[in-house]
Amino acid sequence: MTTQENKVDSSPLVKNEHAYVDTNSKRHADVDTNKEHTAVSGALGSSELTYTPVSDISSIFDAVRLGFTSGTQRSLSHRKQQLRQFLRGLREEKKALLDAVYFDIRKAREETELFEYNAVEYEIGVFLDNLDAWSQPDHNALAMQQPAFLLSRGQVRKEPRGTVVVVGAWNYPIRILLLPVVGALAAGNTVVMKPSELSPHTAAAVERVVRYMDPGVIRVVQGGVEETTVLLKQSFDHFFYTGNGRVGKVVARAAAEHLSGVTLELGGKSPSIVHADVSDLVPVATRIMWSKLSNAGQTCVATDYLLVHRSLKDKLVPLLVDAAHAMFGRSPQKSLDYGRIVNTRSWTRIMKLLTATEGTFVQVTNDEADEADLFIPPVIVDGVRFDDALMTEELFAPILPIITYDTLDEAIDFVNQNDQPLALYVFAASQSAEHVISHTRSGTAVVNDTFFHLASHTNPFGGVGPSGV
Numbered sequence: 001m002t003t004q005e006n007k008v009d010s011s012p013l014v015k016n017e018h019a020y021v022d023t024n025s026k027r028h029a030d031v032d033t034n035k036e037h038t039a040v041s042g043a044l045g046s047s048e049l050t051y052t053p054v055s056d057i058s059s060i061f062d063a064v065r066l067g068f069t070s071g072t073q074r075s076l077s078h079r080k081q082q083l084r085q086f087l088r089g090l091r092e093e094k095k096a097l098l099d100a101v102y103f104d105i106r107k108a109r110e111e112t113e114l115f116e117y118n119a120v121e122y123e124i125g126v127f128l129d130n131l132d133a134w135s136q137p138d139h140n141a142l143a144m145q146q147p148a149f150l151l152s153r154g155q156v157r158k159e160p161r162g163t164v165v166v167v168g169a170w171n172y173p174i175r176i177l178l179l180p181v182v183g184a185l186a187a188g189n190t191v192v193m194k195p196s197e198l199s200p201h202t203a204a205a206v207e208r209v210v211r212y213m214d215p216g217v218i219r220v221v222q223g224g225v226e227e228t229t230v231l232l233k234q235s236f237d238h239f240f241y242t243g244n245g246r247v248g249k250v251v252a253r254a255a256a257e258h259l260s261g262v263t264l265e266l267g268g269k270s271p272s273i274v275h276a277d278v279s280d281l282v283p284v285a286t287r288i289m290w291s292k293l294s295n296a297g298q299t300c301v302a303t304d305y306l307l308v309h310r311s312l313k314d315k316l317v318p319l320l321v322d323a324a325h326a327m328f329g330r331s332p333q334k335s336l337d338y339g340r341i342v343n344t345r346s347w348t349r350i351m352k353l354l355t356a357t358e359g360t361f362v363q364v365t366n367d368e369a370d371e372a373d374l375f376i377p378p379v380i381v382d383g384v385r386f387d388d389a390l391m392t393e394e395l396f397a398p399i400l401p402i403i404t405y406d407t408l409d410e411a412i413d414f415v416n417q418n419d420q421p422l423a424l425y426v427f428a429a430s431q432s433a434e435h436v437i438s439h440t441r442s443g444t445a446v447v448n449d450t451f452f453h454l455a456s457h458t459n460p461f462g463g464v465g466p467s468g469v
Contacts (some may be wrong), residue, residue, distance in 0.1 A: 049203055049222060051197075051227055052227055054230050057230045057234070060219045061235075063215065063216060064163050064191065064192055064218070065162075065163045067216030068160070068162055068163050068190040072214075072217075073188045079185060083182070083185060083186060085214075087124045087125075088212055089209035089210065089212030090120060090124070090178075094117060096205045098113060100205040103201040104170065104202050105296075106338075106339050106340035108336060111295070112174065115172065115175060116172055116174040119455075120178045126457060127182060138155060140153070140154050142154045160187050161189055161238040162189060163192070164184050164237055165194065165234070165238075165239055166180045166192075167243070168194065168195050168196050169242045171299060173206070174206070176265075177196075178206070180240045181193055181218070185218065191218045192219050192220070193218065193221075194220070194221050194223075195207075195220065195222065197223060198343065203222055204222075206220070232250070232254035233257075237260050238255075238260055238263070239254060239255040239261070239262045239263070241263070243265075245466055251264065252469070263462075263469065265463060266300075266422070266467050267300035267301075268420070268463070269394050269395075269418060270304050270422055271303070271305055271424060271425070272305075272307070272426075272450065273424075273427065275309050275411075275433075276312060281312065281315055282319055285319035285320045285323045287449055287451075288323075288425075289320055289324050289327065289400075291303045291425070292378075293328065293398050294451070295339050296338065296340060296341060297397045298341070298397070301422055301423040301451065301454065303450060304394060304395055305384070305391065305400070306400055306401065306402045307403050307404075308402060308403070308404055308405070313402065317362060317380065317382060317402070320362075320400065321362065324378045325364075325365075328378070331365060331366065332378060333370065333373065333377065340373065341374045343374070344374070347371055347374050350376055350396075350397040350399070353392075353397075353399070354381075356389035356390075357384065357390050358389075359381035359388060359402075360381065360382045361382075362381070364377065365377045376399075377398070378398045379398060383402070385403070408436065412440055419466040420443070420464045420467050421442045421463075422467040423443060423450075423453075424436070424442035425450045427447075430447075441465070443468055
């Protein structure tokens with residue numbers, strides 16, 4: 001578990017075989033959709049995302065496998081060259097990438113640039129600056145006290161895994177796909193990456209970036225379930241997947257078939273706990289709603305639900321409403337910064353949960369959910385019980401259920417009765433925060449803040465148990 005502390009003071013798409021067509025282009029009138037821009041992105045407006053023929057997938061794998069066995073990626077200079085080409089492609093296709101994400105999930109360009117594009121650009125720079133030092137062997141004594149080994153020494157060399165596959169997700173389609181690719185290439189691997197077909201504009205734009213690079217080092221496979229199933233049958237040396245637990249199990253089984261390594265980032269219900277010894281609730285409300293409403297709640301480390309001490313609840317709720325207004329106004333549907341739900345299936349799933357809850361709805365905005373626009377306004381639901389419908393699954397939505405508790409151990413017991421979350425946010429004085437962290441398990445624990453650990457390059461990120469491997 002990683003612990004960090006701070007101080008408190010899309011457009012609907014219709015699938016026609018392998019084509020995705022924007023059926024609500026007027027919603028994106030503020031995005032440049034002229035012919036030149038469409039040609040750059042390869043998937044904006046009414047153009048198509050072409051799936052990789054299933055019959056080509058094994059030959060794509062063989063090509064990057066050959067690229068690894070040829071030994072070119074063992075050269076640090078070649079790795080740096082590929083990273084520089086990666087950076088060039090990223091910068092030259094920046095406009096296409098930012099606009100594509102807007103088309104897919106109506107995420108504001110500024111949000112995409114901050115959370116996604118800048119993170120990948122910075123990651124490449126970090127590896128270029130440090131690759132020489134990080135690649136050096138670690139030298140260690142063979143033993144500490146055994147006399148027979150005192151004149152001997154050992155070293156640990158940093159060896160690449162081989163040929164790896166990275167399967168991305170639709171909610172942060174640049175960041176989630178490309179950050180692992182940067183690390184894999186820097187470590188000397190060759191890569192096949194699979195963008196999410198649920199963010200088709202971004203998938204096509206990402207493929208444009210890869211064309212700046214050596215096709216023997218990195219390739220892209222586009223497609224849905226059928227193509228991904230065939231891809232996972234290839235004998236990769238490591239499997240990297242971000243998404244839900246159901247597909248995560250499929251990926252883990254595929255890795256097990258080849259006795260290969262696997263990295264899974266799977267999410268879960270990440271709580272925010274607000275204890276009675278918090279002195280200033282205004283920044284607490286702002287930070288919780290920031291994590292809840294960014295990307296319309298479709299973030300793996302978003303606050304999924306709120307556990308608040310009974311003595312603070314009535315003070316905190318109106319501040320949460322104020323925070324939502326400050327971010328997106330009283331009519332977020334009109335805001336250029338407020339996102340949309342990824343597709344009709346997800347919109348329907350969320351609305352069913354809202355229909356089933358027995359909690360009390362808090363008035364946040366005058367907007368109503370709009371299926372045609374894939375819009376769901378910020379929703380706060382008070383008086384939620386532990387067994388409420390909103391507590392049965394990860395919400396991945398701009399919905400904040402509120403549960404009150406009387407003792408800190410009561411809140412801790414509820415967290416521990418469920419799967420370990422990817423993130424745990426604790427707003428409390430130091431002693432209370434330490435008590436929570438010491439008695440729970442999570443991928444990351446953040447004290448008196450949310451989200452900001454994603455920007456850290458000096459701490460590991462990942463889940464535990466059902467939230468990641």
